[in-house]
Amino acid sequence: MRVEEFTIEGRNAVLEAYRAGKTIDKLFVLDGCQDGPVRTIVREARKHDTILQFVAKERLDQMSQTGKHQGVIAYAAAYEYASVEDILAAAREKNEPPFIFILDGIEDPHNLGAIIRTANLAGAHGVIIPKRRAVGLTGTVARTSAGALNYTPVAKVTNLAATIEELKKDGLWFVCAAMDGEVMYRMNLTGPIGLVIGNEGEGVSRLVREKCDMTASIPMKGDIDSLNASVAAGVLAYEIVRQRMQ
Incomplete structure (x- = not known):
């Protein structure tokens, strides 16, 4: 790693x-x-x-x-970390409602890099990762992000649940990805939003999930039960993009 x-x-x-x-x-x-x-x-x-x-x-x-x-x-760290305030400031500068990725324990540097790349292309204002039990901004992450790390701020926090609580005071609401959630196409995903993506194996932790306002699932038609974390992040992010464009 x-x-x-x-x-x-x-x-x-x-x-x-x-x-x-x-x-x-x-x-x-x-x-x-x-x-x-x-x-x-x-x-x-x-x-x-x-x-x-x-x-x-x-x-x-x-x-x-x-x-x-x-x-x-x-x-x-291969790159300097931003602060959560830097991410909110990026949204204010663009005069857009904040759109933030919250990653709960992503351990694979290729997944983290791919998600940062997706966050950049989907117009998210930043990515928040936890200090512990997760990969940081290594050189592998930087390379896999294909340059997105130069443009998309990544903040590292001690407590994701507490950070979500703080961001709720700024008007954000949070949707977490989970297999047993409401199908994403039936949900209103507009406005200031945090998209919460869980660990590759266990998904979103209970403490973080309890802080989320809604749970979204991606319709699955195949024979296996889940998507790779970075692909799931991309699918959900682009449903948010679609709804924000309407």
């Missing part, structure tokens, strides 16, 4: 990355290592809410590209 050019190894390199304001998605630290420089790095990680994992030396050795990790390896 990672891309080598965005892997940072060694104490000085990781500390410099933090001091330069680089977004570090995940930090791996040698378990039990208590010396000063490593403690400083761990402090920085906690300050920036980086996902922190303490691992055995064998694991670091396996992950290392240089063989000189000095007990620390960081995965840095």
Whole structure:
């Protein structure tokens, strides 16, 4: 899931990355290592809410590209994250009702990249992803988005359910994709809207689903039971586009 050019190894390199304001998605630290420089790095990680994992030396050795990790390896984001406010500002600038993708735990970087590409082409103002149990903006995601990451802001939040609650105060309502929902063609999907797409295996989590106002399903005619997450996002997004154009 990672891309080598965005892997940072060694104490000085990781500390410099933090001091330069680089977004570090995940930090791996040698378990039990208590010396000063490593403690400083761990402090920085906690300050920036980086996902922190303490691992055995064998694991670091396996992950290392240089063989000189000095007990620390960081995965840095390939692109800078936006804020949720940046996404709302993008809608205001275009004088359009906000249209936001909320992705609940997408783990495959190809799926995330494809969804960001679809979000851009469907005219969505941004994409929101969670900090944990989901892929971040890796180089693979950037490549799969086919340049869309340069134009479509992606925000990373600690709590998706709380973010949905906040966005409701801005007038958005939320529709989540689920097999047992109302058929999307029978729904009114106009106005300020958040489209919630779930994880490749489990779908939308219970907590996030409970915050949604409506549940939409895609009619299925075949012999298997579900679409790939990025395809489902595309199908639902374009029903929203169709209704917004009327």
